Amino acid sequence: xxxxxHILQDNIMYKLIENxxxxxxxxLKLCQKYNHMFKIRDPKGDYFGTPEKPGSxxxxxxxxxxxxxxxxxxxxxxxxxxxxCTAHLNKYEAGDFLPKHKDTAQGYYRFKLVFLQADRPHFKxxxxxxxxxxxxxxxxxxxxxxxxTPHEVTPIGEDExxxxxxxxxxFPSSAGVA
Ligand SMILES: [Fe+2]
Numbered sequence: 001x002x003x004x005x006h007i008l009q010d011n012i013m014y015k016l017i018e019n020x021x022x023x024x025x026x027x028l029k030l031c032q033k034y035n036h037m038f039k040i041r042d043p044k045g046d047y048f049g050t051p052e053k054p055g056s057x058x059x060x061x062x063x064x065x066x067x068x069x070x071x072x073x074x075x076x077x078x079x080x081x082x083x084x085c086t087a088h089l090n091k092y093e094a095g096d097f098l099p100k101h102k103d104t105a106q107g108y109y110r111f112k113l114v115f116l117q118a119d120r121p122h123f124k125x126x127x128x129x130x131x132x133x134x135x136x137x138x139x140x141x142x143x144x145x146x147x148x149t150p151h152e153v154t155p156i157g158e159d160e161x162x163x164x165x166x167x168x169x170x171f172p173s174s175a176g177v178a
Contacts (some may be wrong), residue, residue: 014125014149016135020142021166023076024116030069031089031116031164037064038091055098055153058091065089073166077114083173092122092163097155100126102148113143114166122163126150137165 021027031038038058044051060069065087073087103111113123115137124132125145132152135143145151156163 014135014143014145016138017142017144018138019140020078021073021076021114021116021140023072024114024139026072026076027069027089027166028116028164030066030072031060031091034060034066034069035091037066038089039064050099053099055101056092056096057098057153058093058096060089062086062088077168080170084171086169088167088169090165090167092153092156092165094156094158094160094162096153097122098151098153100124100150100152102150108171109147110170110172111145111147112168112170113145114168115139115141115143116164116166117161119163120157120160122154122156123165124152124154 037060039060041055041057041059043054043056062070069089070087074085115123117139118137121134121137123135123137123143125135125143126132126149130150134154
């Protein structure tokens, strides 16, 4: 198993930016408070991977998110751009996973994943040689990768706690959408 920290390597396709979120614990506590609001992502119409292997994930999407949870997110991440940002919270329980996929081949927006807890690593990205690398999931760290980077979340074990993460989608003001 390869694990990269924030050390840059020649073929690296991401940067791990530590302490991007300054208070992941505040978000995690609210994830537990609003646990009942996580909904299973529709595996038919809204899937990752392929319809045959859609993955399994629970989410609170931005538009269903309680105000105090939104505040806990946007109070603790940098305002990097004067554009527009949506936030979804992800929850993976035992057996949940995301198959290998790309978020999109290209786009004017940027996808940013923020780890909220340190546990057994499950987030895996694939380098240009299609070699998978597990990433050390430091709480508050930003996984800053190109939007076309293939990645997956390996299945959560029966003996593991639920895993939460924060997915941000940034639309820079230069894109003209904000
Ligand atoms: Fe993804």
